[in-house]
Amino acid sequence: MTDPRERFQMPPFYCPIEPALHPEVDMIEKRAIAWIDKVGIYDDEAQRSRVIGTNSAEFFSRFAPGGIDDNVLLAAQWVYWGFAFDDVRCDRGPLSDRPDRFVQVAGRVQRVLEAPHSVDTAEDPYLGALHDIGLTMRELATPTQVRRFIDAHRAWLHAVAWQIGNQARNEMPGLDDYITMRLGSCGGFPTMALLEIGNGAEVPDSEMDHPTVRAATEAALLTAGLDNDLHSYRRELQQQHTDQNIINVLIRHEGHDLQRALLEAVGLRDRIMQLYLRLHAQLLPQASDALRTYLTCLGRGIRGNIDWALRVPRYTDSTPPEASAPEAQHRRPTCTDTPSDDTAGPPSAVPSIAWWWDRVQHHR
């Protein structure tokens, strides 16, 4: 018998949204690489290749295909920065099981974004690069957009600290805790906060702070976050280590085998995706132009994240040599318009997101 993990195959992603890409993606990437070289967020050539290989310019060009060139560039810079920071300071660096150290780094990182001109950044290129992003952001974005990004950034770091704390205890969180944590740790809050900056269209607070818009935002970014769990799971199988992700949570805590866990994970993800689509449709008729663009780009983000993940070395590169070319074919699932689970209403096992479904208006 073969190990079922060897037969692991990704089902197609339920995503009835067309792909899109900013027409200036190549120019944006070129300028972003020049910035990476300027701020120096790598130690050596291999790390430089890895940072550039995150294809972050392509990534965000899919999120905001109609965005303003300079603003999409700024957003892409942050995405490159986020991946680089993640590699050296979060997931895989020496802090990955040192929550005490990580929260200190996170506190400094957050402050350098919040407070311009405040830190001697020559010592730490990651701080310097983020400081530079903050300065440019104050030029290109409105104070409200900047504040939203700052708050979203803190939410991300807060959740990454939680993840690192679990890692330090070698503990796999339960499902509801995991979903709460993943909502923040996937980086979706700052990424989605960059949408209105990329598009140069500030959403009024009365709309952005509305619980239904918040629910749509959370649903969209968690969909993408769970998709990334599936992408990275396969890579982790190859690397023989088990990080905190939706599949491992379901295997560990629900006693599922891999196949069942995969089904459940995709089912949950599909229900969340459907909720986003529903809230999107519900909000559109009354939405301001800026909100309409924002909500639509949330969906572009889900689709863009899938399309990006299928090409990016981060998920497709196989470290072990046994990954053969034909197998690589199997690792390219496509999208489908049919959800694997179309149950209405909230998943009972995840109370921390149940309120999203309360935002759905039912016609009588």
Place this chain on the structure above:
Amino acid sequence: MTDPRERFQMPPFYCPIEPALHPEVDMIEKRAIAWIDKVGIYDDEAQRSRVIGTNSAEFFSRFAPGGIDDNVLLAAQWVYWGFAFDDVRCDRGPLSDRPDRFVQVAGRVQRVLEAPHSVDTAEDPYLGALHDIGLTMRELATPTQVRRFIDAHRAWLHAVAWQIGNQARNEMPGLDDYITMRLGSCGGFPTMALLEIGNGAEVPDSEMDHPTVRAATEAALLTAGLDNDLHSYRRELQQQHTDQNIINVLIRHEGHDLQRALLEAVGLRDRIMQLYLRLHAQLLPQASDALRTYLTCLGRGIRGNIDWALRVPRYTDSTPPEASAPEAQHRRPTCTDTPSDDTAGPPSAVPSIAWWWDRVQHHR
């Protein structure tokens, strides 16, 4: 020779702001105590007394002396909750040197505030009580005010995690790190976010997100945070342990003796207080009514915090029996209208807050 710590005496607080108190403070306290008993944020009678003895109703009634009764009550409930949570989960509880555990608790706490009806709160009265506060807040406050409080709450927990991380390594942070951390860990962000809720007056985003308003907010709450450092330092002397606070930071990292550290700390605090007053005066003429109320209440908060601290058992109770009545007299410093240090411009040793001074408009 006597230990200089035994002669430690607090200088008067520079605070040219008149005291004020909500006229319904007694009724608010009575209702708050009924709520404390309902949600049960204590394990035994001693802990109940400690929670009630934080005088949080009086505390917030000084911050928002003209606030709406129900809203000031809600704010007071959160302050009681915050002190109770701090005692059992942050500063002094079993998590006080377990950053890995604290970030998990903080993640759950934050989510129960963000996401209504999401957690089985019967298991943990602290979660249940905060959930209850969130529900009431959604009734009494606007979505934007609620969102601001939620983001401020996360900033607090984020900084407390940093503090606990330092504690775990038994490390006294450097001055700039300490100020950045203290800005968040003192709880000023959520407390000040309750001002506009208490007053029932939403500050427009174009004003609240303006860097000058942000600088005034940070300066005011850090003034109060440093005042609390001075209050608690004396208690810590009595308890013979040295927590992270401004005095210990200056002693440890600048090589100052206690008297010099006290002078420096008070000087820094007074410069920050003067900056708040300056930005307040600068902003007032153009401010909306809601912003004017908010900015004025920041100052009421500084003064109210001093007046509250002089009476509250948290700072005035002396655990060791040697604290005699005459000595207690010395522990009641008053306010003065003259700053101990009136140097203009930012303190060079604290780059993370230097940008506040950039917000001062100089007349030509």
